[in-house]
Amino acid sequence: MIVAEKMETGAFPTDWQERWRVAHERIDHAGYGVGVAQAYRRAGPILAEHAGPALAVRLGSTISTVAIRGGRRSAQLLVDAALQLARNADDPAQLRLWLDLVEDVAKRAPESIAHWLTHHEQLWKTLGFEGMVAFTRMGLAISRDDRERRRAFFSLVSAEARKLLEQRADAASFPGLLPALKPYLAALWNIAPPIAQTPIDAPEIMKRRAGFGGGGIRLPSSFTGFSDEDQKLLFRASLAHIGAHHRFTRTRFPATGLKPLQLAIVSLIEDARVERLAIGEMPGLFDLWKRFHSARPEGTPIAISLMARLSRALLDPSYEDTHGFVEKGRTLFEEAVAANIGDQQLSRRIGGLLGNDIGQMRLQFDAKTYVVQPAYRDDNLAIWDFGDQSEQAIEIEAMVEGARLEQQDAEDGRREEGAGAEKQAGSVHEASSDEGIFVARYPEYDYVTGQLRPDWCTVREFPARHSAGASASALAQSRSDLVDKIAAMIRASRVSRQERIRHQPEGEFLDIDACIAAMVAWRAGEPPDTRIYGRYERRARDMSVLVLLDTSYSTRDRVRATDVSVLDTEKLATALLARAMTEVGDPFAIAAFCSDTREDVRYLRIKDFERSFDEYALGRLAGLESALSTRLGAVIRHAGHDLKRRSSYRRLLLVVTDGEPSDIDVDDRKYLVEDARAAVHELNRDGIDVFGVTLDSDAESYAQRIFGRRGSVQVRSINRLPDVLPMIYLRLAS
Known part of the structure; x- marks a missing residue:
């Protein structure tokens, strides 16, 4: 015991040895159990060596906090996690911050501390230290009254927690690789379908494999269990395989009368057939796909393993497997390929025979848990025509299209991602x-x-509630003088792409064609035309505007120094602008919003881009009433989704509000302000301009923080609209 004590204290400087002895004796006698005490005695010297004696002693007090609030098991997990982090942390300062975080979790979420520590290593490896801290803070922000939801979050079983892990922005994940995957697919197969990430609410099996159909491709966020390097190659291998189906699987197989096992084996044979054809055109694909065929000719012959072995045998001629099922499948395939590899029905014939063989061997096959092997191959649902066979089949096929991909036809007739393609933002x-x-x-x-x-x-x-009374008539007829001024201002603006105007007597560049014509005339002895210049001009407008109105309860307040409410002023300003844009002919939409917690953000469509600003739109605008709260960020993102569909040169979201985001489930005012600011930046990155028009009231305005100093303007009177709008249009034209 004396020798052990010397070994424990030997890692500590002389002036720390007494403090270490006091710390571990306190744990020895605290009643947390022998396991916790022994673990701390072993961990202390190691921690002192890697992170310093102060942290080793500090760990003792953290163990006490965790044991009291979370129990002995949590304390044991804490010691193991501390050792793991101390050995791998880039900076000892991280351990100090981590111990603060542990104590915070133990105090604020004691029911979840054990779950969090259980998954600590996974969080740290997946998200990094900073990401792990951010993940933990998000979990702690969940209400204390909702313990089950908080426990599910820290256990990594809630959809929110899984998505945070799956959408990590490292180089090996879908978001990080997407910019390179699209040109890769186009280079291989000369196709450019939209590519989307599998939705978070999709079945678990769908999240593990790629899929295609409806003109688009769905990819998992990551391939669990593979290294970063292998994940990069798996994404490429998946797209190469799907491209092979696009080229060589010409028609869908009818699924009528086939059992799930037969569907799986026919799909396997078709996978092998299209890959053989693809390798014939691009031999390098063999090495890419072979890397992920890891089946071995041993082990218990169950259905799934035999199918994986057959997959490898049909791709790799050097693979040897003496099982009768694999040998028969290889023989049938090679004979059919030699006869006519272009015959797609060979997959149907061979798959039917091999499916019967597995059935006769009495091997179990669970279609609900079956996942296609190897990992790069898609789920194959898109190569089958389920017809009216069953509602279940139709539902399965519909789930494949879970990531709704909106496309438009390119000039060459192929399907490609259009301006309205869905993104992972929502x-x-x-x-x-x-x-x-x-x-x-x-x-x-x-x-x-x-x-x-x-x-x-x-x-x-x-x-939106419709009002056809005097209020609607007032919006349709009032302040025609301002309508004329606004229309004239809009008509005078030139928000469009610059056009090259040629054959000018002076300008910004030489018109080469005019120069050549002038030189030819001069050499022919004729007087040359001196209009040999060109310049850039904007001769029209090409923009779409969406006006978004705040109808929260605070819009009942009066505009400062007037007797008119904020909402009434919003409605009048919007009506004036809408009448002016209708007169000019610019496309525009109008919507309103309010909220009642994050689960009920309300969006009211007053007028869509495709509809005219008629009496019905005026009635809906007049019928708006003040109610509920102002969760601004979510509706900015939703309105931005509509604007992304527009193909206009410039797209403007004009938010008319009192400038005070709030909701009843948020205590921190800054939280919703920063979220709205982030939403504005997101739309700006997508090429959408966002302006905030705030009406001067008693509500505190955060407009400049949300929209930026150049992106917001305050209006105290409707009369200022003709002065305010040119500022917006001039910025768009610049």
Whole structure:
């Protein structure tokens, strides 16, 4: 015992040895259990060596906090996690910050501390130290009253936690690789379909494999269990394989009358056939695909393993496997390929025979848990025509299209990603026009952690209440003088792409064609035309505008120094602008919003781009009423989704508000302000201009923080609109 004590204290400087002895004796006698005490005695010297004696002693007090609040098991997990972090941390200062974090979790979420420590290594390796801290802060932000949800988050079983892990922005994940994957697919197969990440609410099996159909491709966020280098190659291998199907699987197989096992084996044979054809055109694909065929000719012959062995045998001629099923499959395939590899029905014939063989061997096959092997191959649902066979089959096929990919036809007739293609910013669904309905989930920015909370806000679209009375008539007829001024200002603006105007007597560049013509005339003895210059001009307007109105309860306040409410002023200003844009002919839309917690963000469509500004739109605008709260970030993202569909040169989101984001489930005012600011930046990155027009009221305005000093303007009177709007149009034209 004396020798052991010397070994424990030997790692500590002389002036720290007494403090170390006091620290571990306190744990010895605290009643946390022998296991915790022994673990701390072993860990202390190691921790002192890697991170210093102060942290080794400090760990003792953290163990006490965790043991008291989370129990003995949590304390044991803490010691193991501390050792792991001390050995691998880049900076000992990280350990000090980590111990502060551990104590914070133990105090604020004691029911979750054990779950968090259990997954600590996974979080640290997946997200890095800073990412792990941000992830933990997000979990702690969940209400204390919702312990089950908080426990699910720290156990990594909630959809929010899984998505945070899956969407890590490292080089080996889908978001990091997407910019390089599209040109890779185009270079291989000369196709450019939209590529999207598998939705977070898709079945677990779908998240593990790629899929295609409906003109688009769905890829998993990552391939679990593979190194970063292998993940990069897996994404490429998946796209190369899907491209082979696009080229060589000409028609879909009818699924009528086939069992799930037969579907799987026919798909396997078709995979091998298209890969053989692809390798014939591009031999380098063999090495790319072979890398991931890891099946071995040993082990218990179960259905899934035999299918993996057959897959390898059909790709790799050097692979040897003496099992009768594998040998028969290889023989049938090689004979059919030699006869006519272009015959797609060979897959149907061979797959049917081999499926019967597995059935006769009485090998179990669970279609619900089956995952295609190897990992780069897609789920094969898109090569089957389920027809009206069953509702279940139709549902399965529909799930493949879970990531709704919107396309447009390119000039060459191929399908490609259009201006309205869905992005991972939000999961969008169709809305009913006659009732409020869930339409989308959007992330929300947490400024404390510097991370987006995925799928955090639910946007629901509600029909706007119609008012056909005097208020609508007033909006249609009032202040025609201002309408004329605004229309003249819009008409005078030139927000469009610059055009090259040629054959000018002076300008910014030489018109080469005119120069050649002048030189030819001069050499022919004729007087040359001196209009040999060109200049750039904007001769028209090409922009789309979406006006977004704040109808929260605070818009009942009066505009300062007037007797008119903020909402009434918003409605009048919008009506004037809409009448002017209608007169000029510019495309525009109008929507309104309010919110009642993050689960009920309400979006009211007043006028869509495709509809005219008629009496019905005026009635909906007049019928708006002040209610509820102002969750601005989510509706900015949702309105931005509409604008992304527009092909205009410039796209403008004009937010008319009192400038005070708030909601009843958020205590920190800065939280929603920073989220709205982040949403504005997101739209700016997508080429959408966002302006905030705030009406001067008693509400505190955060407009400049949200929209920027050049992106916001305050209006105290409707009379100022003709002065304010030119500022916006001039910026768009610049």
